[in-house]
Amino acid sequence: MKRREFAKKALGAAAAAPILLRRLPQQPAQEPAKPEPRVKLTPEQEEAVKKATENRERQLSLMRKRMLPYDLEPAFVFAARAKERKKQGGKEASSPVTVGPGGKEATRFRRP
Amino acid sequence: MVGEDVLYQSVAEQGKLIRARKLSPVELAEAALARLEKLGPKLGAVATLTRERAMEEARAAEKEIAAGRSRGPLHGIPWGAKDLLATRGIPTTWGAPPFKDQVFDYDATVTRKLREAGAVLVAKLAMIELAGGGGYNNGNASLQGASHCPFNLEHWAGGSSSGPGAAVPSALVGFAIGSETLGSIITPSAFSGVSGLRPTYGRVSRHGAMALSWTMDKLGPMCRCAVDCGLVLNAIAGEDEHDPTSSKMPFAWWLPNDDKKARSLAGKTFGVVRPPSPDRMDEETGAAFDAACEALKSLGAKLEPLELPDFPYGPVAVTLYSSEAASIFRPFIESGRFNELIDASQRAGLVATLSLPASDYLDAFRLRAQVQAEIAKLFEKYSAIVAPSRTGPAPPLDRNFDAPPPPRKDKPEEQRPAPAPGSGEKWNVIGMSNIAGLPAISVPCGFTREKNLPLGIQFVGDAFREDVIIECAHAYQLATDWHRKRPAL
Numbered sequence: 001m002k003r004r005e006f007a008k009k010a011l012g013a014a015a016a017a018p019i020l021l022r023r024l025p026q027q028p029a030q031e032p033a034k035p036e037p038r039v040k041l042t043p044e045q046e047e048a049v050k051k052a053t054e055n056r057e058r059q060l061s062l063m064r065k066r067m068l069p070y071d072l073e074p075a076f077v078f079a080a081r082a083k084e085r086k087k088q089g090g091k092e093a094s095s096p097v098t099v100g101p102g103g104k105e106a107t108r109f110r111r112p
Numbered sequence: 113m114v115g116e117d118v119l120y121q122s123v124a125e126q127g128k129l130i131r132a133r134k135l136s137p138v139e140l141a142e143a144a145l146a147r148l149e150k151l152g153p154k155l156g157a158v159a160t161l162t163r164e165r166a167m168e169e170a171r172a173a174e175k176e177i178a179a180g181r182s183r184g185p186l187h188g189i190p191w192g193a194k195d196l197l198a199t200r201g202i203p204t205t206w207g208a209p210p211f212k213d214q215v216f217d218y219d220a221t222v223t224r225k226l227r228e229a230g231a232v233l234v235a236k237l238a239m240i241e242l243a244g245g246g247g248y249n250n251g252n253a254s255l256q257g258a259s260h261c262p263f264n265l266e267h268w269a270g271g272s273s274s275g276p277g278a279a280v281p282s283a284l285v286g287f288a289i290g291s292e293t294l295g296s297i298i299t300p301s302a303f304s305g306v307s308g309l310r311p312t313y314g315r316v317s318r319h320g321a322m323a324l325s326w327t328m329d330k331l332g333p334m335c336r337c338a339v340d341c342g343l344v345l346n347a348i349a350g351e352d353e354h355d356p357t358s359s360k361m362p363f364a365w366w367l368p369n370d371d372k373k374a375r376s377l378a379g380k381t382f383g384v385v386r387p388p389s390p391d392r393m394d395e396e397t398g399a400a401f402d403a404a405c406e407a408l409k410s411l412g413a414k415l416e417p418l419e420l421p422d423f424p425y426g427p428v429a430v431t432l433y434s435s436e437a438a439s440i441f442r443p444f445i446e447s448g449r450f451n452e453l454i455d456a457s458q459r460a461g462l463v464a465t466l467s468l469p470a471s472d473y474l475d476a477f478r479l480r481a482q483v484q485a486e487i488a489k490l491f492e493k494y495s496a497i498v499a500p501s502r503t504g505p506a507p508p509l510d511r512n513f514d515a516p517p518p519p520r521k522d523k524p525e526e527q528r529p530a531p532a533p534g535s536g537e538k539w540n541v542i543g544m545s546n547i548a549g550l551p552a553i554s555v556p557c558g559f560t561r562e563k564n565l566p567l568g569i570q571f572v573g574d575a576f577r578e579d580v581i582i583e584c585a586h587a588y589q590l591a592t593d594w595h596r597k598r599p600a601l
């Protein structure tokens with residue numbers, strides 16, 4: 001088939017397609033099936049959960065409105081870190097402190 | 113026959129008598145069991161009596177001590193475990209009806225360590241169901257029913273370590289182990305007149321304890337004085353291969369020999385977080401706290417007013433533990449068994465945790481990093497942060513915690529609105545210290561006049577510096593006698 005002939009046929013097919021599609025039986029528009037809720041609740045419980053969620057959202061809004069620095073990373077393995085202490089109350093810190101490179105205190109994250 | 117005076121002694125005092133063979137561990141255990149049987153139900157303190165195990169451990173202690181082999185200050189001392197610690201062959205109910213028949217075939221690490229230290233387990237103690245993980249709104253939210261404040265039985269003992277709160281000041285046990293995710297040791301200690309220590313996160317292995325939040329749960333001693341907290345922490349602290357978050361940091365604290373030195377707080381500087389009364393703190397609680405601060409000053413400490421750095425401590429803490437609780441309890445919630453829980457708000461709260469966005473959990477962790485860094489700066493200046501343990505005394509047993517606060521005494525006709533969310537964060541010492549994983553000790557600092565309800569002061573320390581806060585609380589207790597008050601039972 002020559003290029004010109006192909007272009008003519010393709011144009012005709014494109015023009016006819018909407019008409020042909022309209023002749024096809026229309027499928028009823030279907031919403032995607034909702035997954036079965038994992039927790040079955042009574043209407044009373046649903047109301048209580050809604051209230052608990054609303055209460056939580058109020059709390060979360062206080063957290064969400066804070067702008068966090070881009071480079072602030074979460075402590076994925078949480079550890080309360082000891083830090084070098086000044087002499088206080090006439091007593092030196094008795095707990096050993098891990099000192100990292102450059103004299104900085106090393107973080108105390110444990111390897112998982 | 114072991115008399116009441118001996119039962120009310122501290123662990124340190126009882127231990128001294130045992131080692132001198134003036135007090136028999138078997139007789140002490142029998143006396144504790146008899147008292148638990150008699151007063152336990154009245155106080156709502158007990159989940160399970162562990163008579164068989166107690167007598168076996170007491171007889172072993174007696175034999176060893178008679179042979180001159182002492183295991184240390186806890187040898188032969190009766191103790192009670194909050195009913196979330198696994199105890200081999202004994203029910204561990206987590207305070208919740210769905211788990212009433214749960215039995216583990218191993219001991220929690222803390223239980224094992226105390227057995228090795230020679231302590232005698234006499235009872236599993238009551239608690240709020242699932243340590244209140246879904247949020248509870250009354251003191252009855254427990255399989256064992258409400259625990260009563262021993263000093264006023266019409267009031268709540270505090271939670272979620274409610275059984276230890278009721279049992280320790282009434283001398284049903286020598287000491288108890290409680291747990292805290294967000295206030296569950298400090299609150300019953302304040303409400304019931306206990307000296308309770310919440311250790312640094314990672315100080316004590318969590319293995320075998322019900323998990324509510326992997327990154328916030330802590331186990332700690334609840335005793336009749338600060339010294340006992342140190343002695344018990346000696347026995348339970350340390351790294352554990354079964355808990356990857358347990359710390360290698362060493363801990364050893366012993367009763368100071370020099371009484372004069374122990375009484376002095378010279379050189380110590382405290383940051384004082386004091387909510388204003390009467391709007392944010394009950395007036396009597398404020399007065400008792402002010403008197404305690406004066407006592408600290410008279411011991412040589414320097415006190416400076418402190419406002420906590422501006423962070424949403426409450427929302428961060430709740431987001432952290434709720435997200436983790438959602439993961440931990442998802443199978444339980446989805447099985448529908450959560451319907452067997454007693455408290456309706458706990459049931460709803462647990463279901464609601466399942467829809468917490470992961471991004472909020474991560475944001476809470478990021479904020480946690482900021483909180484840790486900011487709070488660490490405070491300990492460059494302060495030996496400890498001092499605050500009222502709670503802003504009021506124990507509520508009546510029938511109080512709905514979600515209800516607005518009761519009217520002020522001087523304006524009984526005026527209904528006070530609930531404080532706006534986030535408005536009390538600059539005084540939220542419990543939230544701040546639990547997010548940062550810092551240790552705290554609460555000790556009694558007074559009683560309300562009319563209702564004889566205990567009030568508490570807390571010392572929050574730098575990470576892994578339980579020794580500092582125990583020393584401070586011990587000095588305060590050498591100068592006062594609130595911790596020696598006995599309830600009329």
